[in-house]
Amino acid sequence: MEQLLVAGIDTVVGANLAAHLSDKYRVLGISSAASVSIEGCETAVAPSNDVHAVRQVAASHRPDRIVLCEIAGDSPWHQVGGRIPHSAAIDSARAWARSANELGIPLTLISSDAVFTGPWMFHAEGSTSFCSSAQARSLRALETWVLEECPAALVVRTHAYGWSPLADGPGWIEGIVAALESERPGIFDCAPHGTPILATDLAEIVPQAWAAELSGIYHIAGAERVNPHRFVCALARVFDLAPPRATILAPAEAVGSAFGQGETSLRSDAIHRALGVPLPMLVEGLQRLREQKGDGYDRRFRGSRRLTASKVA
Numbered sequence: 001m002e003q004l005l006v007a008g009i010d011t012v013v014g015a016n017l018a019a020h021l022s023d024k025y026r027v028l029g030i031s032s033a034a035s036v037s038i039e040g041c042e043t044a045v046a047p048s049n050d051v052h053a054v055r056q057v058a059a060s061h062r063p064d065r066i067v068l069c070e071i072a073g074d075s076p077w078h079q080v081g082g083r084i085p086h087s088a089a090i091d092s093a094r095a096w097a098r099s100a101n102e103l104g105i106p107l108t109l110i111s112s113d114a115v116f117t118g119p120w121m122f123h124a125e126g127s128t129s130f131c132s133s134a135q136a137r138s139l140r141a142l143e144t145w146v147l148e149e150c151p152a153a154l155v156v157r158t159h160a161y162g163w164s165p166l167a168d169g170p171g172w173i174e175g176i177v178a179a180l181e182s183e184r185p186g187i188f189d190c191a192p193h194g195t196p197i198l199a200t201d202l203a204e205i206v207p208q209a210w211a212a213e214l215s216g217i218y219h220i221a222g223a224e225r226v227n228p229h230r231f232v233c234a235l236a237r238v239f240d241l242a243p244p245r246a247t248i249l250a251p252a253e254a255v256g257s258a259f260g261q262g263e264t265s266l267r268s269d270a271i272h273r274a275l276g277v278p279l280p281m282l283v284e285g286l287q288r289l290r291e292q293k294g295d296g297y298d299r300r301f302r303g304s305r306r307l308t309a310s311k312v313a
Helices: 010-019 051-061 087-103 132-149 172-181 197-210 228-238 267-277 280-294 297-302
Strands: 003-007 026-031 044-047 065-068 107-113 154-158 216-220
Touching: 003 010, 003 051, 010 026, 010 154, 010 197, 010 297, 026 051, 051 087, 065 087, 087 107, 087 132, 107 132, 132 154, 132 216, 154 197, 172 228, 197 267, 197 280, 216 267, 228 280, 280 297
Parallel strands: 003 026, 003 065, 026 044, 065 107, 107 154, 154 216
Antiparallel strands: none
């Protein structure tokens, strides 16, 4: 069985990808700060500011494939806890990419739809309607650098949501569900628009891209364009809960230039043509999200076989 190294299991994408693929791969999950446990996976911590530890993990384990989720592994709509690119995380991603290149290991970088902004809808891979925020510029620069360092790398732009692996408080989805259940959901923005996809649906498609030996930039997102308010309303209906009330923004407030706060919807035609896979409708992903809550899927983030510190130091 091939070994898959997932860097960034303390993100939604990283944790769900590791958990979902653990029956097909031997998964080694690396978190950058908080210690995360995932049933069926080995886990370890390699701080993002410790480039030496990153390179040593790659060299000692020599996985068959490396997936980098630590930069853009959370929904950019989650402004409180969303993963925003910073210098240490960028350095860590570059260290993983260099190690992958040196060791001849296939590399996948999970990037974000938040590199884009309006006025255009459904950005294709070649769109130049880039967001001007520092975070978006850093992420685009990383995409370019990774493809220069590892020309055969796969860069996946997406907007994934799902259950959080972190135990020190509710994640974005957990917080929304809890607020809806308490009948105090608050107000959700109507200005940003994206094409969200359930993280485990993303985890179904990415291995097919590997099997097809795809490289370069591909968009893998949901089939429907929604804003946060419509997303939460759809979630509420699927969970049989009362939806939040709408609010009207002033025109000046409706123009999103911040990271992930504009028009970031993705066109996924290229991945559909390459693989022939349908992209999920919003309600399909949300129904699977509810099934995961019912069958205890999130409890997979409670136990794992951790590596000792000596193996990653």
